[in-house]
Amino acid sequence: MRRLPVYLLLDTSGSMFGEPIEAVKNGVQVLVSTLRSDPYALETAYLSVITFNSTAQQITPLTELASFQMPNIEASGCTALGEALWVLSDCVKREVVKTTPEVKGDWKPLVFIMTDGVPTDDIKPGLDAFRQCKFGMVVACAAGRDADTNVLKQITECVVSLDTADSATIKSFFKWVSASVSAGSMKVEETGREMGGISELPPPPPEVNIVV
Amino acid sequence: MDDQTTGMQNLDALPVRLPNATQGKPYSHASMRLPKTEGCEFTLSGHEDAGLSALLTECEDCYELTIEGTPAEPGDYAIVLQCKPAGWQEGDPLAEKRMLLMVNPNPRLLWRDIPTPENVPFYKPDRDNGAIAADGGKRVIAASQRGRSHAQEGKPRDDHFQLYHNPDSGWYVLAVADGAGSAIYSRRGSEIACHEAVAYCKSRLTDAAEFEGAIAAYQCTDDEQAARKAVGNHIYSIVGNAAYRAHRAITDEAQVVESSKPKDFATTLLLAICKKFEFGWFIASFWVGDGAMCIYDREAHSVSLLGIPDEGEFSGQTRFLTMPEIFADTASLYRRLRFGIRPDFTALMLMTDGVSDPMFGTEANLNNPDKWDQMWDRLQSGYPEDGIGGVDLDSPRAEEQLLDWLGFWRPGEHDDRTIAILY
Missing domain, CATH: 3.60.40.10 (PPM-type phosphatase domain)
Known part of the structure; x- marks a missing residue:
């Protein structure tokens, strides 16, 4: 079966401590609960969580939605976004099945990055590794006013911003993510193609602003 | 510090996770090992809501808790394990461990079969x-x-x-x-x-x-x-x-x-x-x-x-x-x-x-x-x-x-x- 890999890259630096991190945890839970009731996503979507603070680590390997369990997330430390990109490309190389003459490989992964700050490491090595992988759609979300959308624009054209990193706003971002994953898993099933750009995503809620 | 307090105080910190279940599929999870303490009484609640039964077996140095059955309805179920220490009386505090059991819907039951409206242009039978x-x-x-x-x-x-x-x-x-x-x-x-x-x-x-x-x-x-x-x-x-x-x-x-x-x-x-x-x-x-x-x-x-x-x-x-x-x-x-x-x-x-x-x-x-x-x-x-x-x-x-x-x-x-x- 061709899986639709979905990677969540979540900023768990110290600035996320408190309400934001609780909102992110809640958001991932909402995402999973919503997708589990969508037959397309339940069958095809696989989810992985990579967190980054002073270092980056894959805390949930690519897991089918039905077996996904909420990982423990705590906020502390800096914002190693560059390392997170490096970890992401490493995971994609290891986990995403390539097409061979005998087996049709996985669909190209969807990636959702969420950060509330400015990277504290050099993102260049990670960015280079990231650019060598093929992705279906990469959405980067700048949560709150301290996030740097210019850095995110180097990663992907699809950058959105949240005015505040409160729980209601973060929740609506994750609802939009789950609608996007639903749309993506339906599209591969119906047309045999991945989503091409932000215009194919469901319209974002008012709290989620598209950064042009 | 005796065994009893260890078991009691750490109940919530026990690294116990329930694997997800799937609607209509037999489920059995037996890896929950609970510390054995004299006179301690464990009770489990919430599993009945998911249509599951719980079984406590005594091993040499622990209790093993098994949750099994076939869940009928999907959803998130809160399962609560409580421990009454020896000599517990009404009103005394209870040690508690709350766990989340996720029951996935059966993907096959999520697919709906909506007939095609016969008034669509160029209708044909499904x-x-x-x-x-x-x-x-x-x-x-x-x-x-x-x-x-x-x-x-x-x-x-x-x-x-x-x-x-x-x-x-x-x-x-x-x-x-x-x-x-x-x-x-x-x-x-x-x-x-x-x-x-x-x-x-x-x-x-x-x-x-x-x-x-x-x-x-x-x-x-x-x-x-x-x-x-x-x-x-x-x-x-x-x-x-x-x-x-x-x-x-x-x-x-x-x-x-x-x-x-x-x-x-x-x-x-x-x-x-x-x-x-x-x-x-x-x-x-x-x-x-x-x-x-x-x-x-x-x-x-x-x-x-x-x-x-x-x-x-x-x-x-x-x-x-x-x-x-x-x-x-x-x-x-x-x-x-x-x-x-x-x-x-x-x-x-x-x-x-x-x-x-x-x-x-x-x-x-x-x-x-x-x-x-x-x-x-x-x-x-x-x-x-x-x-x-x-x-x-x-x-x-x-x-x-x-x-x-x-x-x-x-x-x-x-x-x-x-x-x-x-x-």
Whole structure:
């Protein structure tokens, strides 16, 4: 079966401590609960969580939605976004099945990055590794006013911003993510193609602003 | 610090996680080990809501808690483990461990089957089947079923098939077509493609003495190249033209239907004609698009694909009958035609990618006879583990069984499915 890999890259630096991190945890839970009731996503979507603070680590390997369990997330430390990109490309190389003459490989992964700050490491090595992988759609979300959308624009054209990193706003971002994953898993099933750009995503809620 | 307090205080910190359950599937999880403390009484609640039972077994140095049963309803269930220490009295604090048990919905129950509204333009039934009786020779069965992704949204079936047999001439004509998911009237495109192609073949095969003479000459000639060319010209004129007529009929339809273009009717077409002669079976075909069409011979352990599936690097990038380049020149049409003579075979099969993708997945597998053996076996055995029956090829109801068989389950494979088999 061709899986639709979905990677969540979540900023768990110290600035996320408190309400934001609780909102992110809640958001991932909402995402999973919503997708589990969508037959397309339940069958095809696989989810992985990579967190980054002073270092980056894959805390949930690519897991089918039905077996996904909420990982423990705590906020502390800096914002190693560059390392997170490096970890992401490493995971994609290891986990995403390539097409061979005998087996049709996985669909190209969807990636959702969420950060509330400015990277504290050099993102260049990670960015280079990231650019060598093929992705279906990469959405980067700048949560709150301290996030740097210019850095995110180097990663992907699809950058959105949240005015505040409160729980209601973060929740609506994750609802939009789950609608996007639903749309993506339906599209591969119906047309045999991945989503091409932000215009194919469901319209974002008012709290989620598209950064042009 | 004695054991009792350790167990009590750390109950909430126990690294206990319940694996997710699935609605309707037996669940059993026994790895919960609880510290054994004298006089301590454990109780579990919340599991009954999920339709599960809990069992506490005493081991040498611990208690083992098993949660098992078959959850009936999906949802998130809060399961609470409480511990009453020895000498506990009403009002004393309890140690507590809260756990989340997620019960996934059964994905098969999430798929809805919404009938297509009969007032949609170019309505066709969501399911169809057909057959041609054996008539002393071979028999044909065909079935077509709307995919679950369409059923989920009450959208129509885009696939189509058509069968024809003339007992007097002995010719069979089989057509299968898959309307493109992205084209709004593709269900009509596939229907026109099948009707036109079959109708044209029918008209040309009613009295085909010259064509049949060329086939007989080809079969016994010394000058194979010349004889092959002669048959090839007939095939080009009959089968190639049938495809072209179908292409034209769709173009005409696009002019009649308001503000539509031929690409709104985009469809694949797999077309085969065949007849039994005393020297063997003559089979000719035209194929544009994805799916599969082959002659399968079980005894010889061989499979001959009647063309090359049009697939790009990525699935879904197929060619369609409606594209002008298919008929741009003689060579491009000719390379989609095949013909040959075979002493006998197990089955001639035509199918849309809704069947060939889950069965084969890649072109390499399509050329692998082992994979066709597996499919042929599965066709007859069905999928008893999923409640899908097989096809008894000798049964007078084989085409109905084939239609039911098309409902086989494969995660992520929910396209319309159509298959025609001559055997």
